[in-house]
Amino acid sequence: MGSEAATAVPKARRRAGEGGGARISGVLYPRWYWPSFAGPATIWLVLLFVLPFYVVFAVAFGTSDLFGNALPVYQPWYWSGSTFTAILDRFYGGDAFYQPALVRTLVYVPAASLLCLILGYGVAYYVARHSGRRKGLYLVLLISPFWISYLMRIYAWQGLLQPDGLINRILTQLHVISSPVSWLQGRPTTVVLGLVYGYIPYMILPLFGFLDRIDQNLLEAGRDLGAGPFKTFVRVTLPLSRQAILAGMVIVALPMFGDYFTNDLLGSTKTSMYGNLIDNALSLPGGSPQAASLVLMLLVLLIVPLLYYLRSTKRAQEAL
Amino acid sequence: MHPHPWPMGRMNRRDFLRRSAGAAVALPGAAAILAACTKPGQTSRTSIEERLLANPARPDHPVTLPLYQDPISPSTPIEKGATLQIYNWADYLWPRLFREFEDKFSKYDVKVSLTTFNDIDGGVAKLSAGQVAPDVFFPDPSELTKLVVSKLLQPLQHDLLPNLAANYWSEFQNPFYDQQWRYTVPYTVYTTGIAYRRDHIPDSKIQSMSNPYEILWDPEYKGRVTIYDDRRETMSMALMKNGIKDVNTGDPKLIDMAKDDVLKLIDATNAQLTINGVYVKMAEDVYWVGSSWSGDVVAAAIYYLPKGVSPDVLGFWYPSDGGGVIGNDLMVIPSSANSPRLAHEFVNFMLDKTNSFANFENWNGYQTPMNSINPSALVPKVIPPSLEEAVVVPKFFDTGSFILGVSPSVDALYSQAWDEIKAGG
Incomplete structure (x- = not known):
């Protein structure tokens, strides 16, 4: 009886499939039924992502009016690549004044992401494995920075890091420094630490999610097979959290590449990043096509790490 | 309930007619949309x-x-x-x-x-x-x-x-x-001159300089300099420093020189580009010297200084011949x-x-x-004596340089120079 029931359902499904529908629990669903569940999200994506994305193209390859407002060109046959090539020239041409900002971004973002990982992994590991009954409390504390907007928190840092701010006063009183340090005058360290401060919760949360789900039995198995705590961590926990590390890195690094306000508030033009180039272009008369071109170039730049992440996730799933 | 009413590629006559009618309605609409967005950027303007x-x-x-x-x-x-x-x-x-x-x-x-x-x-x-x-x-x-x-x-x-x-x-x-x-x-x-904190920079220092604009380039005030985050104002300040009174110049060499000078300024002093650098931040003693609209330094004195701080801590310099930037x-x-x-x-x-x-x-x-x-009666009633040079008199409008509109091609030169400054070099 049992085996008959087990084979009966797939047969029914196969038949329904041939007819174009699906029979579950004896009900025949039309073919559009299940895909329609994705309908609202698809419409949402088309309206708020695909169409605006096309507008970015139309702006990048379009022109601007007397005031610099974008005049998007929606017909690809009228598109002009002049802005795009001019911008490329600013990265690689004879007058490559965008290049330093690109280089800074390619240094600051990996540095900040790595710091997020190093600092965040320890926290996530502790909360996931050793916080015991306080796990809930720690999780709330981890989310607590989100209660105050990032902008507000960075403004607070601005106050703390000013020449006569609390940090300089404490360090001077402790004789760590003899005169106030100008933290906010275009110091790469300040900007990188600002990025870490702003984005580290986004690293900790996915790491915690993965680490919390690691089967305790696997760790015990490692110990049973003679591995010490360190070796168990290196051979079992770390490989198992590889996906979480990748996810965390992608989640923090992608928005950092477009971040401009951390540098605006904690740095100066000396620490301008890619996001600042976009922001600056937008405030220039005639700058909209330039800003849109920069957005498209950033997209191309980010596709590489994103594809690597997707490929590695796919492989990890296949390995399961 | 038939899960698949009609297979792809086949439709009956009624459906065909219905769809054709729909297309007939939709196509002129699409054409109208395309016509509405003919190649933009070709605004018609009269020769005047x-x-x-x-x-x-x-x-x-x-x-x-x-x-x-x-x-x-x-x-x-x-x-x-x-x-x-x-x-x-x-x-x-x-x-x-x-x-x-x-x-x-x-x-x-x-x-x-x-x-x-x-x-x-x-x-x-x-x-x-x-x-x-x-x-x-x-x-x-x-x-x-x-x-x-x-x-x-x-x-x-x-x-x-x-x-x-x-x-x-x-x-x-x-x-x-x-x-x-x-x-x-x-x-x-207003005029655009130089505002400074007199508790850190004595009047005599600025007044003894043959070209007081150069104080903004002085590395002695590293970290304490602010210039305006305003394309034309800051470029004008650099032109003035180089003795160019035509702050609306379209000469690419002069614009380039002004740009290089602003980059040098930022390099030497870590100057910050701000809008409230004088009226808020200089009042709070964050910045000690900066290019400043006369009204900003007066506002700092009458409104933004912390309680108990005398307005005399603020000073303002504007060329004595009235030949600075006015507006x-x-x-x-x-x-x-x-x-x-x-x-x-x-x-x-x-x-x-x-x-x-x-x-x-x-x-x-x-x-x-x-x-x-x-x-002349504004000091000291409204404007503190230390800011006497922030008073604007009618004759400045004969002697000073106005920041005015420039042709679109010259405007593009200023924009590119500013873009380079903001990109940080």
Whole structure:
């Protein structure tokens, strides 16, 4: 009886499939039924992502009016690549004044992401494995920075890091420094630490999610097979959290590449990043096509790490 | 229930007719959309407009701006229950005056609402893109021609603005940038000089310098220098430092030189590009020296200094021959104004002697070019003696350099230079 029931359902499904529908629990669903569940999200994506994305193209390859407002060109046959090539020239041409900002971004973002990982992994590991009954409390504390907007928190840092701010006063009183340090005058360290401060919760949360789900039995198995705590961590926990590390890195690094306000508030033009180039272009008369071109170039730049992440996730799933 | 009513590629006659009818309706619609978005960027302008844009107003080249519509009739009734939309720089108008205006017109149930911008490029861009639809806007003369030929402003009804003729300097009754004051009335006048903290930099230091602009490049004040996050102002300051009085120059070499000098300044002093660097941050002793509009340093003294700090800590330098950068801001009524009559009333209200002076004295520190203000009597009543050079006198408008509109191709040169400065080199 049992085996008959087990084979009966797939047969029914196969038949329904041939007819174009699906029979579950004896009900025949039309073919559009299940895909329609994705309908609202698809419409949402088309309206708020695909169409605006096309507008970015139309702006990048379009022109601007007397005031610099974008005049998007929606017909690809009228598109002009002049802005795009001019911008490329600013990265690689004879007058490559965008290049330093690109280089800074390619240094600051990996540095900040790595710091997020190093600092965040320890926290996530502790909360996931050793916080015991306080796990809930720690999780709330981890989310607590989100209660105050990032902008507000960075403004607070601005106050703390000013020449006569609390940090300089404490360090001077402790004789760590003899005169106030100008933290906010275009110091790469300040900007990188600002990025870490702003984005580290986004690293900790996915790491915690993965680490919390690691089967305790696997760790015990490692110990049973003679591995010490360190070796168990290196051979079992770390490989198992590889996906979480990748996810965390992608989640923090992608928005950092477009971040401009951390540098605006904690740095100066000396620490301008890619996001600042976009922001600056937008405030220039005639700058909209330039800003849109920069957005498209950033997209191309980010596709590489994103594809690597997707490929590695796919492989990890296949390995399961 | 058939899960798949008709297979792909096959349809009956009725469906075919129905779909064809749909397509017949939709296609002209699509065609209309495409026609509506024919290749943009080809705005039609008359030759007069093109000439105006290519040769913007200069003191020796006065301009009468074209009219595209008549001013509103003086008998236009005051709009009832209206919310007057004001579009202005941040911190540039005393909020109490809004309340007083509402009280004055309370029988019309009027409200005033303020939207602000942080730099003139951004302010004008939003207005021209239709992102704001204000009743009163506060630009400067450099953008005026573009605003008018783009039909974004409406001409003023002089009969509704009697306070201009009654109260203001003759220079602004028929200014060179708007002959017959068709579109504008003055709001404030100012100079651009150097503000400094006298508790860190003695007056004698600046006064003994053969070229006081160079103090902004002095590495001794590393981390304590602020310059304006404003394209034309900062480029003008660098041109002035190099003795170039034509701050509207279109010479690519001079623009390039000014750009390189600003980059050197940032490199030497870690200068920050700000808008509130003087009136807020210098008052708080964060910055010690910076390029400054005269009104900003006066505002810092009368409003922003922490309690207990004497206004004497602030100093201001402007070339003694009056040959620095000068300017004035304007009040205009956009063509999109929903309450044009009320807008006229507001402009006239701001041109009133008492209101205008109250705005200057209590809030923004920017002088108004009114006959009733005796510049030499402002010190020490309103302006502290240490800021004497921040007083604007009419003769500056003969000796100083105005930042004015430039042709689109020259504007692009300034934009690229500014882009390079902001990208950080």
